[in-house]
Amino acid sequence: MKRxxxxxxxxxxxxxxxxxxxxxxxxxxxxxxxxxxxxxxxASPYLxxxxxxxxxxxxxxxxxxxxxxxxxxxxxDEVGALDLTVTELEKTTTKKTxxxxxxxxxxxxxxxxxxxxxxxxxxxxDLGGRRVPLYVVNEDNLLLESTPFASxxxxxxxxxxxxxFGPGKTAKMCLVYLAPDHGSLEAVSFRPDxxxxxxxxxxxxxxxxxxxxxxxxxxxx
Numbered sequence: 247m248k249r250x251x252x253x254x255x256x257x258x259x260x261x262x263x264x265x266x267x268x269x270x271x272x273x274x275x276x277x278x279x280x281x282x283x284x285x286x287x288x289a290s291p292y293l294x295x296x297x298x299x300x301x302x303x304x305x306x307x308x309x310x311x312x313x314x315x316x317x318x319x320x321x322x323d324e325v326g327a328l329d330l331t332v333t334e335l336e337k338t339t340t341k342k343t344x345x346x347x348x349x350x351x352x353x354x355x356x357x358x359x360x361x362x363x364x365x366x367x368x369x370x371x372d373l374g375g376r377r378v379p380l381y382v383v384n385e386d387n388l389l390l391e392s393t394p395f396a397s398x399x400x401x402x403x404x405x406x407x408x409x410x411f412g413p414g415k416t417a418k419m420c421l422v423y424l425a426p427d428h429g430s431l432e433a434v435s436f437r438p439d440x441x442x443x444x445x446x447x448x449x450x451x452x453x454x455x456x457x458x459x460x461x462x463x464x465x466x467x
Contacts, residue, residue: 291317292304292317292442293317293318293319293325293327294325295317295325295327295368295369296327296368296369296370299315299327299368299369300315301315301316301317301327302314302315302316302445304442304443304444304445305443305444305445306445306446307445307446307448308332308445308446308447308448309447309448309449310332310333310334310335310447310448310449310450311331311332311333311449312331312332312447313329313330313331314329314330314331314436314445314447315327315328315329315330315368316328316330316436316445317369318379318438318439318442319438320371320373320376324371325369325370325371326367326369326371326373326376327367327368327369327370327371328365328366328367328368328369328373328378329365329366329368330363330364330365330378330380330436331363331364332361332362332363332380332434332447332449333362333363333364334360334361334362334452335359335360335361335362335431335434335449335450335451335452336359336360336361336362336451336452336453336454337357337358337359337360337431337451337452337453337454338357338358338359338360338401338453338454339357339358340353340354340356340357340358342454342456343358343401343402343454343456344358352426353424355426355427355428356424356425356426356427356428356429357424357425357428357429357430358422358423358424358425359382359422359423359424359425359431359451360401360402360420360421360422360454361380361382361392361420361421361422361423361434362418362419362420363378363380363418363419363420363421364416364417364418364419365378365407365416365417365418365419366414366415366416367411367412367413367414367415367416368413369413370413371412371413372410372411372412372413373407373411373412374407374408374409374410374411374412375406375407375409375411376406376407376411377392377394377406377407378407378419378421379436379437379438380392380421380434380435380436381423381434381435381436381437382423382425382431382432382433382434382435383431383432383433383434383435383446384425384426384429384430384431384432385429385430385432386429387432389435389437390423390424390425391423392404392421392422392423393422393423393424394406395422399422401420401454401456402420402421402422403419403420404420404421404422405419407419431451432448433446433447433448434446434447434448
């Protein structure tokens with residue numbers, strides 16, 4: 247039986263985290279970092295952005311469907327600014343959607359979540375080929391990275407931003423997150439570094455339903 251190589255399913259450690267847990271169960275962070283449930287939102291822009299771009303304050307808590315304007319430094323001395331909207335959350339199973347991929351035992355024991363996002367570049371930098379620093383928060387308040395796939399994974403490609411992706415460009419994306427030990431998705435978090443008080447989205451998680459194959463048109467005659 248043919249099985250697709252899992253070259254794209256690369257997540258640090260055992261599918262978990264861009265960060266470690268502190269002794270109290272909160273993500274380890276330096277002084278000034280926020281956590282889910284922090285109502286403190288800074289009022290001033292945290293990075294320089296073009297005139298007319300108003301950043302969503304750090305610590306803002308949003309619902310699925312709400313937009314946020316965010317900024318981050320994809321590399322030193324470069325600022326990217328994005329208008330982000332988490333539009334839909336879906337839950338599926340590895341058996342249902344990843345059966346054609348070669349999975350480790352740990353990956354088989356995960357729960358896949360699909361996070362749909364619309365993105366617009368409202369800054370001045372070309373962000374093509376870069377991944378959006380968007381994570382999900384699981385039941386242990388740990389940040390989970392998105393899992394890269396190939397564009398051939400039609401259910402949810404989970405790719406980086408298209409090339410090029412300069413000012414004014416827009417994209418609709420779907421990102422895959424594998425929650426270890428059949429874990430849950432509690433929130434989606436924009437948190438580009440440990441000192442950033444995260445902007446979060448919460449909302450209803452739908453059951454993933456595969457689209458029905460398109461019927462081929464009947465040949466005349």
